[in-house]
Amino acid sequence: MESSGTQQLSMPAKELFAALMALGLIEKDGAAWILTKEGEKRGGAYKESPQYGKYIVWPEDLSLQPPNKPANKPSQNLRTATAIGKAFELSANKINFILSELGWVNKGLKGWLVTDQGKKQGGIQAEDRKSGIPYVRWPDSIIESKSLIETIGQVKGTGDTQEGQTPDSGVNSGSEAVGFRDKFEAKHRSADGHFVRSKAEMLIDNWLYMAEIVHA
Structure with a gap:
């Protein structure tokens, strides 16, 4: 399966497929490339051609840059x-x-x-x-x-140790421990x-x- 968009993105087909896969937009199914759900969300679609068969097309404004993490979000320990x-x-x-x-x-x-x-x-x-x-x-x-x-x-x-307890019952700490x-x-x-x-x-x-x- 071919993917249309190489010319618009000025990128060799091999690099284009690698970038699309890295972004989780396409995946391999046997010898063919198929769209993931994320790829469909980003505008990817299938088309048929007598010459090339079934292939994937992308919007001209598709960005291949990985999404940036929020700058001020602290790293999770x-x-x-x-x-x-x-x-x-x-x-x-x-x-x-x-x-x-x-x-x-x-x-x-x-x-x-x-x-x-x-x-x-x-x-x-x-x-x-x-x-x-x-x-x-x-x-x-x-x-x-x-x-x-x-x-x-x-x-x-x-x-349930706190239930029914009074803050100060007048009993010393030793008695409380017992x-x-x-x-x-x-x-x-x-x-x-x-x-x-x-x-x-x-x-x-x-x-x-x-x-x-x-x-x-």
Whole structure:
């Protein structure tokens, strides 16, 4: 399939196809070039010719310059599971398990793979340069995710700890600490003998035990 527009753009056909493909306007389908949805949006269309057969035509004002990023937009910092864990005082393994429970990552043979749902949360697949083990990087905003915060609250046994509490009950800090331990007693026993404060944490502890991952 040919592409009309070489003359208007003063560019050799080979370079034109490369530029159009780099912009995501066309793609290869066997031996032929076909329009992508983005190519159709930019005005690309099919035409038929007795001499050339089916080919693609483009508007004369088509720009092959890549779209510029907003000048004042700050670059997005990305976090690993380890960095997320530090924010919530949890290990990277527990964070990855929580992300898996949310449907944002899947466990691979080695490492973790981002899912389509995870991509919607801003997850980006990455790979360790030395080991090749896959992992996922997340935008800073992930630590503000309501779903993540609620799940972590359940894991840590603090999901509803503020409900029904008074700001100042006149009890000293030592009594408050004892009261907290009484209220959230570590009474759930996991498969490896650990006692934890919530069923959610017990599930994670059991999963880590079955996966033979050393954990605290």
